[in-house]
Structures are given as structure tokens and as C-alpha cells.
Amino acid sequence: MHIKGKNYRTVWYEEGVIFAIDQPKLPHSFEIVKLYNHNEVYDAIKTMVIRGAPAIGATGCFGMAQAIANYDGEGDFKEFLEEISSYLKSSRPTAYDLTHGISHILEAVKGKSLLEAKKIAEREAQKYADDSVDACRKIGEYGNELITDGMNILTHCNAGALATVDYGTALAPIRIAHSSGKKIHVFADETRPRCQGARLTAFELAEEGIKHDIIVDNAAGHFIRKGEIDMVITGSDRVAINGDAANKIGTYEKAVLAKENNIPFYVAVPFSTIDFNCPDGDKIPIEERNEDEVLYMSGWSDKGEFERVRISPDKSTARNPAFDVTPAKYITGIITEKGIFKPEEIRKLKNG
Ligand code: MRU
Numbered sequence: 001m002h003i004k005g006k007n008y009r010t011v012w013y014e015e016g017v018i019f020a021i022d023q024p025k026l027p028h029s030f031e032i033v034k035l036y037n038h039n040e041v042y043d044a045i046k047t048m049v050i051r052g053a054p055a056i057g058a059t060g061c062f063g064m065a066q067a068i069a070n071y072d073g074e075g076d077f078k079e080f081l082e083e084i085s086s087y088l089k090s091s092r093p094t095a096y097d098l099t100h101g102i103s104h105i106l107e108a109v110k111g112k113s114l115l116e117a118k119k120i121a122e123r124e125a126q127k128y129a130d131d132s133v134d135a136c137r138k139i140g141e142y143g144n145e146l147i148t149d150g151m152n153i154l155t156h157c158n159a160g161a162l163a164t165v166d167y168g169t170a171l172a173p174i175r176i177a178h179s180s181g182k183k184i185h186v187f188a189d190e191t192r193p194r195c196q197g198a199r200l201t202a203f204e205l206a207e208e209g210i211k212h213d214i215i216v217d218n219a220a221g222h223f224i225r226k227g228e229i230d231m232v233i234t235g236s237d238r239v240a241i242n243g244d245a246a247n248k249i250g251t252y253e254k255a256v257l258a259k260e261n262n263i264p265f266y267v268a269v270p271f272s273t274i275d276f277n278c279p280d281g282d283k284i285p286i287e288e289r290n291e292d293e294v295l296y297m298s299g300w301s302d303k304g305e306f307e308r309v310r311i312s313p314d315k316s317t318a319r320n321p322a323f324d325v326t327p328a329k330y331i332t333g334i335i336t337e338k339g340i341f342k343p344e345e346i347r348k349l350k351n352g
Pocket residue numbers: 051052053054095156157158159160163164168169170196234235236237247248322
């Protein structure tokens with residue numbers, strides 16, 4: 001993605017160090033963090049310094065490659081791999097890409113000597129990230145075919161370049177439509193409590209010069225009913241084989257609104273997000289995050305200081321599920337790197 005005239009990936013790996021765009025700092029400041037070991041990788045994913053399913057998936061790969069590179073050969077290598085992989089996987093449970101990425105590295109180093117495994121893991125992690133960028137670009141090309149000049153598109157959360165290694169999923173078609181000269185306008189849901197829409201999607205759209213308005217989460221129904229939104233595109237953290245899709249909390253209600261008002265609702269995902277072992281949305285683990293994210297509002301002051309303010313009574317408690325499941329019946333189509341499929345076609349894609 002282009003940021004201040006330079007090209008960046010969201011996360012990358014060089015000589016044993018993982019580099020990533022520090023997302024909680026955006027849009028206030030653009031900083032790169034460096035991660036040196038698996039504990040730092042775990043924390044970066046857990047605290048959402050790196051977030052978004054495909055970005056987490058690539059980070060899982062780099063985290064495994066780094067842990068293997070740092071391994072001193074003491075103890076049983078197989079046990080070490082099992083321990084590190086379950087630890088990293090537990091950082092965020094809903095995004096299937098994390099399991100997918102880590103399993104890819106485990107499979108690649110299976111039965112290899114430590115010396116071989118160090119080389120293979122790094123090579124495979126780099127390839128995984130490159131393939132992920134290609135997949136997102138193709139999602140953009142397929143999704144662009146659905147977008148016509150003058151469209152108003154609603155998106156929820158951030159499924160852009162910052163949520164992937166590059167390009168994005170839901171934002172990839174929008175990016176390509178814009179660069180091919182189509183005049184489009186995006187409604188970006190604010191996406192409480194972490195405000196990925198207001199902070200990150202808006203940041204990406206502003207950097208690309210794509211016209212957009214941020215709306216509070218509760219405003220989507222108003223604009224859809226008034227006919228101001230033509231299409232909804234979101235990402236997903238895990239798609240089950242019956243086509244149910246988990247995504248950022250609030251996605252489900254946008255899908256219901258879309259169906260009620262006869263506008264299409266698309267989910268954009270690479271194959272790495274499809275969990276072919278998951279029969280339906282009820283089996284998708286839903287992360288529940290700390291209640292403080294709801295009870296407090298936080299942001300950057302004009303003086304550049306991070307501020308956190310409690311907005312609820314001291315005695316109040318909160319529930320904070322990070323994701324919800326949109327049943328397949330509300331999904332018009334699933335945009336992937338291999339084409340656009342009906343939700344009911346997903347189970348047939350298992351072997352390719
Ligand atoms: O909690 P987050 O910010 O990691 O949630 C991200 C989303 O919900 C995205 O829509 C999803 O991961 C798809 S990213 C291309």
C-alpha cells in the first residue's frame with residue numbers, strides 16, 4: 001500500500017526480525033514495530049498491533065520461522081514446535097488464517113533436521129506472504145467486476161491492506177475500481193469499540209484518495225433504507241463450509257439490513273480464511289475481549305498523547321464479543337482469489 005509516497009506491506013520478515021505497521025498508533029502516527037521473539041509476536045497479535053485475519057496468518061508463519069531460527073536445539077524439536085504453534089494460535093481464536101499459516105509451516109518442516117527446518121520455514125513463510133498478496137490482488141480483480149461507476153459501497157471494520165499483507169480483501173475491489181477510473185464512494189462503519197473503520201479504513205481510503213464518509217455503526221440502516229448504499233462488502237475471519245461467515249461484531253446486522261432492502265451483501269476472503277473442517281457458523285470460536293474496550297473511549301489528543309476516558313458508570317460491566325456470524329442465507333456471494341461463489345458452493349471447493 002502507498003503511505004506517504006512509499007510502498008509498504010503490513011508485515012514482513014528480514015534477517016530474523018518481524019517488521020509491522022503499528023496499527024493502534026494509526027492514524028495519529030505511522031510507526032514500524034520490530035518483533036524479535038515468539039512472546040513479542042503473541043503480544044502483538046493479542047493487543048492488535050497486527051490484526052485482520054490474513055495479516056495475522058502471515059505473522060503466524062513469520063513467528064514460526066523466527067522461533068525455529070532462534071531455537072537452540074535443546075530438548076525435543078517436535079515438542080518445541082507443538083508448544084510454540086499452540087501458543088501462537090491461542091493469541092486470537094477466531095481468525096482461521098492464523099491456524100492455516102502456522103499449519104503450513106508445521107507441514108513444511110515435518111521430518112526435517114533443525115538445520116533444514118530453519119531454511120525451509122523462512123522460505124515458506126516468505127512464500128506464504130507473497131501468495132497472500134497475490135490472492136488479495138485477484139480478489140480485487142474479481143470483486144471489481146461487481147462494481148459499477150457511481151456506486152456507494154458500505155464496508156464494516158477494516159478489511160483493507162492493513163488487515164492483510166497488502167491490498168486487502170473487502171477493500172481490494174474498491175482499490176481496483178478506483179484506480180481503473182470508476183467514480184465510487186465508500187461508507188466506512190466506525191466499528192466500535194476498536195474503531196477500525198474510523199481509524200484504519202478511513203486512513204487507507206484517504207491515502208488512496210478514495211471518496212468516503214465515516215458513519216457511526218447505527219447509521220447504516222438509515223442510509224440503506226434511503227437508497228444511498230448500493231452494495232455491502234466485508235471481510236471475514238472464518239468461513240464455514242456451509243457458507244456462514246464470522247466477521248467483526250456488527251457485520252450480521254448489516255447483512256440482515258442488506259437483504260431486507262434488496263441490496264447485495266458480499267464477503268471477500270482468500271481461501272486461507274475458509275475452514276473446511278468447520279461445518280457451520282455455530283462451531284466458529286468467537287473471541288470475547290476485555291470489557292474495558294467498551295467501558296472506555298480512547299484516542300490521541302492534539303498534543304500527541306494517548307488518552308483513555310471512562311464513559312460508563314463505575315458499577316457497570318460490559319460484554320465485548322469481537323465477532324459475530326452472518327448466516328449463509330444473507331450472503332449474496334463470496335469473492336475469492338479463484339472467483340465469486342455462492343455460499344452453498346463453498347463445501348465443493350475443498351480440494352481446490
Ligand atoms: O479484530 P480485527 O480488527 O482483527 O477484525 C478484523 C476483521 O473483522 C476483518 O474484517 C477480517 O479479519 C477480515 S480481514 C481482511
